Amino acid sequence: MSVPVTSAKPRTEAPLDHSKIGSAQHSAGGLGLSPVQTRSERFAAYEVERFQPARPTDAEWKYTPLAKVEPLTAGELDGGSYEYESQVQGGASVSWIARDDARIGTAGTPEDRASANAWSSFERALAIEIEGEDAAATVARRAMGGTARAAHLVIEAAPNSRGVVVLENTGGALLAENLEIIVGDAAELTVISLHEWEDDAIHLASHFTSIGRQGHLKHVSVTLGGDVVRVNPTARLGAERGEVELYGLYFADAGQHIEHQVFVNHDAPHTTSTVTYKGALQGDGAHTVWIGDVLIGRNGTGTESYEQNRNLLLSDGARADSVPNLEIETGDIVGAGHASASGRFDDEQLFYLQARGIPEDEARRLVVRGFLGEVVQKIGVPEIEERLDAAIEAELAVTP
Amino acid sequence: MSELTIRDLHVSVETEQGNKKILKGVDLTIKSNEIHAVMGPNGSGKSTLAYTLAGHPKYHVEGGSIELDGEDVLEMSVDERARAGLFLAMQYPVEIPGVTVTNFLRTAKTAIDGEAPAIRSWVKDVRESMQNLRMDKSFAERNVNEGFSGGEKKRHEILQLELLKPRFAVLDETDSGLDVDALKVVSEGVNRAKESTGLGLLLITHYTRILRYISPDFVHVFVDGRVAEEGGAELADRLENEGYDRFLTGTNVG
Ligand SMILES: Nc1ncnc2c1ncn2[C@@H]1O[C@H](COP(=O)(O)OP(=O)(O)O)[C@@H](O)[C@H]1O
Ligand SMILES: [Mg+2]
Numbered sequence: 001m002s003v004p005v006t007s008a009k010p011r012t013e014a015p016l017d018h019s020k021i022g023s024a025q026h027s028a029g030g031l032g033l034s035p036v037q038t039r040s041e042r043f044a045a046y047e048v049e050r051f052q053p054a055r056p057t058d059a060e061w062k063y064t065p066l067a068k069v070e071p072l073t074a075g076e077l078d079g080g081s082y083e084y085e086s087q088v089q090g091g092a093s094v095s096w097i098a099r100d101d102a103r104i105g106t107a108g109t110p111e112d113r114a115s116a117n118a119w120s121s122f123e124r125a126l127a128i129e130i131e132g133e134d135a136a137a138t139v140a141r142r143a144m145g146g147t148a149r150a151a152h153l154v155i156e157a158a159p160n161s162r163g164v165v166v167l168e169n170t171g172g173a174l175l176a177e178n179l180e181i182i183v184g185d186a187a188e189l190t191v192i193s194l195h196e197w198e199d200d201a202i203h204l205a206s207h208f209t210s211i212g213r214q215g216h217l218k219h220v221s222v223t224l225g226g227d228v229v230r231v232n233p234t235a236r237l238g239a240e241r242g243e244v245e246l247y248g249l250y251f252a253d254a255g256q257h258i259e260h261q262v263f264v265n266h267d268a269p270h271t272t273s274t275v276t277y278k279g280a281l282q283g284d285g286a287h288t289v290w291i292g293d294v295l296i297g298r299n300g301t302g303t304e305s306y307e308q309n310r311n312l313l314l315s316d317g318a319r320a321d322s323v324p325n326l327e328i329e330t331g332d333i334v335g336a337g338h339a340s341a342s343g344r345f346d347d348e349q350l351f352y353l354q355a356r357g358i359p360e361d362e363a364r365r366l367v368v369r370g371f372l373g374e375v376v377q378k379i380g381v382p383e384i385e386e387r388l389d390a391a392i393e394a395e396l397a398v399t400p
Numbered sequence: 401m402s403e404l405t406i407r408d409l410h411v412s413v414e415t416e417q418g419n420k421k422i423l424k425g426v427d428l429t430i431k432s433n434e435i436h437a438v439m440g441p442n443g444s445g446k447s448t449l450a451y452t453l454a455g456h457p458k459y460h461v462e463g464g465s466i467e468l469d470g471e472d473v474l475e476m477s478v479d480e481r482a483r484a485g486l487f488l489a490m491q492y493p494v495e496i497p498g499v500t501v502t503n504f505l506r507t508a509k510t511a512i513d514g515e516a517p518a519i520r521s522w523v524k525d526v527r528e529s530m531q532n533l534r535m536d537k538s539f540a541e542r543n544v545n546e547g548f549s550g551g552e553k554k555r556h557e558i559l560q561l562e563l564l565k566p567r568f569a570v571l572d573e574t575d576s577g578l579d580v581d582a583l584k585v586v587s588e589g590v591n592r593a594k595e596s597t598g599l600g601l602l603l604i605t606h607y608t609r610i611l612r613y614i615s616p617d618f619v620h621v622f623v624d625g626r627v628a629e630e631g632g633a634e635l636a637d638r639l640e641n642e643g644y645d646r647f648l649t650g651t652n653v654g
């Protein structure tokens with residue numbers, strides 16, 4: 001069991017190997033030397049040609065199985081429209097928009113080759129618009145198929161609106177995509193992205209978020225299915241009093257790779273972020289990666305930030321990598337901390353429950369549900385919470 | 401009428417320095433409605449006896465037997481022992497994050513009885529027992545033992561004793577760390593449980609304090625992994641005055 005780390009002291013930690021200098025990504029790793037840079041200086045561009053091929057020494061690819069994702073980092077992508085099902089309520093709407101729509105590119109810029117490949121390839125973007133007080137939209141993608149694809153989604157919450165967007169992903173996929181989330185001033189938005197892909201699916205996603213003045217985003221990433229699933233949420237708090245909650249819940253089975261690279265950029269006064277990712281791993285070769293970068297920039301006075309990742313290893317042969325980074329460039333903050341812990345299933349907990357008559361398998365379920373439940377409870381949409389409880393139950397029923 | 405019989409029990413534990421013998425031939429028979437106090441200095445093996453009865457995997461039985469009404473307890477898994485009617489109130493109860501007391505109690509009750517308890521009477525029973533143990537209602541929604549004080553953990557153990565209604569209960573230093581008021585409340589809970597179900601009790605303690613509230617029928621003095629002396633309640637009074645010194649000459653336990 002690794003020791004949880006908490007720190008409120010400034011700490012810089014960023015030996016990343018990409019430079020933003022010049023017009024193309026160039027690597028500094030060739031000589032075995034990496035310039036010290038901050039997370040915000042990572043190379044970013046829309047065009048795939050400006051990126052170097054993905055290499056295992058790159059900070060953003062270090063943990064990812066590169067051979068499996070190569071069709072998405074290096075191959076040609078089908079950027080055409082695909083089938084989806086949607087349900088809307090209140091002031092919510094779903095429609096295709098053109099590549100040159102003014103909103104596209106307002107929330108972020110690709111920072112890795114797959115993301116740029118998707119950006120360079122998509123033909124139309126799917127837009128989910130939220131207006132009014134009680135808007136809700138569900139977009140389900142069930143048939144993305146096995147050909148390499150690019151997709152682009154835009155979720156826009158109008159100023160002062162309140163709404164919930166659920167993205168359901170099932171079936172097969174070989175998909176690189178970008179999701180832009182634009183939270184207007186004083187809007188309150190929940191985005192729940194569910195990845196319940198089939199066993200052989202490969203999905204690389206970058207979620208970019210911009211949050212307006214007093215805007216509030218709750219972002220939940222749930223990954224249960226797929227072969228390789230990597231979701232990288234970036235939230236830029238660039239206006240005063242913006243707030244973001246980023247939650248993640250994942251369950252990796254034998255051979256499954258689930259990765260999250262989370263980046264929160266506090267770039268305006270009095271912004272708040274809470275990051276909680278929790279995962280369970282069971283089976284040989286189950287691998288999860290969590291990299292959590294929080295940057296409190298010079299403009300981020302009065303920031304309040306806390307990030308944590310916890311993993312529960314249920315069997316031998318599973319591996320959880322967990323890397324929290326906190327960079328603070330201003331002395332004037334309310335608080336910042338991070339914690340990371342990956343531990344084996346606690347046999348003393350099991351003993352305690354069994355000593356009360358509860359059979360071993362049920363005791364394990366109770367402990368795992370309890371562990372992941374903290375994140376499930378944050379979702380705030382009862383039907384989804386119930387569904388996830390059932391899905392976690394089903395994951396546990398698969399013996400390692 | 402039930403009987404729990406421990407015969408010539410030898411137990412070792414895996415330590416970093418290798419296998420260590422702790423229990424060196426323990427004989428003890430407890431019947432329903434009897435209260436047995438096991439007293440002894442720290443390190444004499446009292447908790448080892450308790451954990452071995454419950455089936456903790458760290459403790460290896462090297463010889464001897466444990467039987468519950470003729471059934472071989474050593475053959476049973478931890479949860480089977482609990483369902484057969486054994487209960488261990490632990491010296492150091494374990495925290496279970498994310499599992500509420502309510503959920504935990506209902507799950508345990510269902511497992512022990514083999515069926516879910518009738519909702520209405522169950523909720524009433526839980527509420528009453530909690531009131532009797534002076535536990536605030538809010539405990540029901542807290543996670544098992546998480547952030548509980550020492551005294552709260554012990555009350556929670558006795559709450560389970562009352563609700564799960566075992567045939568035999570081992571209380572491992574339930575008295576330690578309790579102030580006088582809490583000790584009284586907890587002792588009353590134990591006495592109530594005994595009165596209502598007629599369970600047999602093995603009360604493990606270092607001090608005689610709790611024996612003022614729960615009066616033992618038998619006292620066993622535990623030294624260096626075996627019973628060194630046995631008697632009635634009067635033996636406890638002697639220990640109160642004399643301490644364990646006279647048992648410790650010649651051994652290095654302290
Ligand atoms: N899990 C364990 N690992 C290592 N040593 C143990 C363990 N449990 C007990 N012991 C050792 O066995 C002896 C008896 O311990 P214990 O049964 O806890 O005594 P008591 O409860 O009477 O204080 C002590 O010397 C203790 O250090
Ligand atoms: Mg002890």
